[in-house]
Amino acid sequence: MIEMPPMISPAPRRTQAERSEAMREKLIGATLDCLVTEGYVGLTIGKIVERAEVSRGAPLHHFSTKAALIEAAAGEVVRRVSRKLALAFERSKNAPDPLEAFALAAWRDIFTAQEGVLLSELTYASRREPELGAIVRRLWTRMYRVMSRVAVRYVHSQDPTVPPGRVIFLTQWLMRGMAQDFPLGAPPELFEAYLKLWRRVLGSAIQS
Template sequence: MTVSHSPVRRRTQADRSAVTRTKIIQAAVSLLQTQGYAATTIQRIAKTAEVSLGALQHHYPTKALIMATVLRHYAVKRAGLYRHAMSLKGRPEERVDAMLDAMWALVTDGPDFIATVEIELARRSDPELKAATEPVLARIDQFMTRWLSGSRKAPPDAHFVRLRQINSALLRGISVEIARGTSVSELKDSYMLWRNFTRQELLKITVDKP
């Protein structure tokens, strides 16, 4: 009896390039978390990713472009987590709870959030970084505000925008506290105090929404 085997698909150049880009971004995120922005040089990123400096610069000619890609990478991850969490819930209360729980998970699960904070702080004194990341951050902020508010076409509720700004500031502060060594369990107790308040405020908007 002859057993047929499906041919093994050979990796294309596009596949190899995608793997290299992923390794570079993962290395950058890890270094940003552990070493900070200034120490996250392209040489260190290449070494950590185990790719040549030439290969890194082929995909990302500058450090600023790597950082812009890190921000986009995190935004995609964040949107995916929110979408999954809220797709499993039906009532407004359940969707709000899912969104707030997802926010906490994003800050505490892995190095991505503190990496984005490092990038945002470094923009103050790095004109090249600011120029490369400004349009990325603007698109992310606009999309996330409209999408999370449920107002993808009409302008989002002004109260929701303010709540989201405050919540984003709180999450950045929590990520810095984690980096300083404050225990996650202690910080979660503090987050739950805020969560109860913001849940009530969000439901004032969401429940009354047609």
């Protein structure tokens, strides 16, 4: 007798809500990719549609305006950065110098990665785009709240006039400035050496 192969059940059909969410994620991912490759100035619905390989009307079906799509993309940036910040802290907390280890991890995994490019691009473009400026302010407000919660947990200042959150804010401002020069071609080791110098400047006043 010839054995019949086992019947394979067809994959369950996705619901309309699942298809809609998948399309939203595809459009957001394409928007972020275009922001990296084209910059905000070169970002158009046409390029997003081409990158996402969807119909021309797909973005407006899921987002009422281009600004709504940009805000959703900015929210995704915050989520990615928040995850990476949390991971950097978890990986660094048992290091000989946790604060230095965190700064180096954040520099490598966020500020010189795609997320750093996105943060820089959106922030720079917001100077001349009031609508984008409002989106970016909300983005950084959410970022600062995340960093404040993490700072209280991991950074302990010996000086009561230096709250832990401000140490983290100063560190990320330093890295944001450094990230502007990173594409100019200086050796990566130079930037990391300056981050280690920053940690020494903080000195024993900060424990982590």
